[in-house]
Amino acid sequence: xxxxxxxxxxxxxxxxxxxxxxxxxxxxxxxxxxxxxxxxxxxxxxxxxxxxxxxxxxxxxxxxxxxxxxxxxxxxxxxxxxxxxxxxxxxxxxxxxxxxxxxxxxxxxxxxxxxxxxxxxxxxxxxxxxxxxxxxxxxxxxxxxxxxxxxxxxxxxxxxxxxxxxxxxxxxxxxxxxxxxxxxxxxxxx
Numbered sequence: 720x721x722x723x724x725x726x727x728x729x730x731x732x733x734x735x736x737x738x739x740x741x742x743x744x745x746x747x748x749x750x751x752x753x754x755x756x757x758x759x760x761x762x763x764x765x766x767x768x769x770x771x772x773x774x775x776x777x778x779x780x781x782x783x784x785x786x787x788x789x790x791x792x793x794x795x796x797x798x799x800x801x802x803x804x805x806x807x808x809x810x811x812x813x814x815x816x817x818x819x820x821x822x823x824x825x826x827x828x829x830x831x832x833x834x835x836x837x838x839x840x841x842x843x844x845x846x847x848x849x850x851x852x853x854x855x856x857x858x859x860x861x862x863x864x865x866x867x868x869x870x871x872x873x874x875x876x877x878x879x880x881x882x883x884x885x886x887x888x889x890x891x892x893x894x895x896x897x898x899x900x901x902x903x904x905x906x907x908x909x
Contacts (some may be wrong), residue, residue, distance in 0.1 A: 735779045777831050777842045778891045782898040788815035789858075791901035793869070793888060798907045801880035803871035809866040809890055809901055813858040819857040821866075827894030828867040833887045838887070866892050866899070873908050883909050 795807030809828050813819045834840035858864035869890060875881050886906055894897040 762836045779893045784898050785897040789859045791899050793904040801908050812863040816860050818860040821895045823894030825852045828892050830869045830890040835885050
């Protein structure tokens with residue numbers, strides 16, 4: 720190592736222990752460069768107001784959204800018993816003027832179940848048997864078709880019954896080069 724570099728490192732090391740940074744020490748953006756949005760102070764929540772935690776998800780978001788006009792939803796029971804198997808259909812409604820044609824795998828729909836506190840308690844089972852079968856989904860303009868089904872037994876990832884309460888099922892279709900995100904469905908577990 721060169722002598723000036725060693726001297727610089729020694730001075731820097733001894734100064735860092737006592738250094739304080741001020742906003743005046745931060746260099747300005749260069750002229751003509753991108754500017755940052757003005758910072759606005761965040762208002763503190765009123766006392767007793769619940770703070771919503773950031774949304775956490777285990778769902779994939781690899782592909783771009785389906786470009787053709789559509790809506791997607793989950794259809795199935797809204798009240799279930801913990802420990803009992805239930806099925807929800809992932810439905811795709813074509814709101815455009817051209818047919819939607821998808822060729823996808825048998826396990827391209829993933830789901831998760833979120834409790835009232837916003838915690839993911841159940842993810843798509845990892846041991847699900849997915850075949851190499853290709854599924855064709857054709858939905859004509861103005862029509863609704865089923866993409867796949869979701870099965871949930873009212874259990875968490877440890878295979879224990881979830882406590883009674885309100886849960887949200889979130890799902891996503893991520894196949895044939897597109898992403899389709901059905902509306903979340905709130906259900907009650909008894």
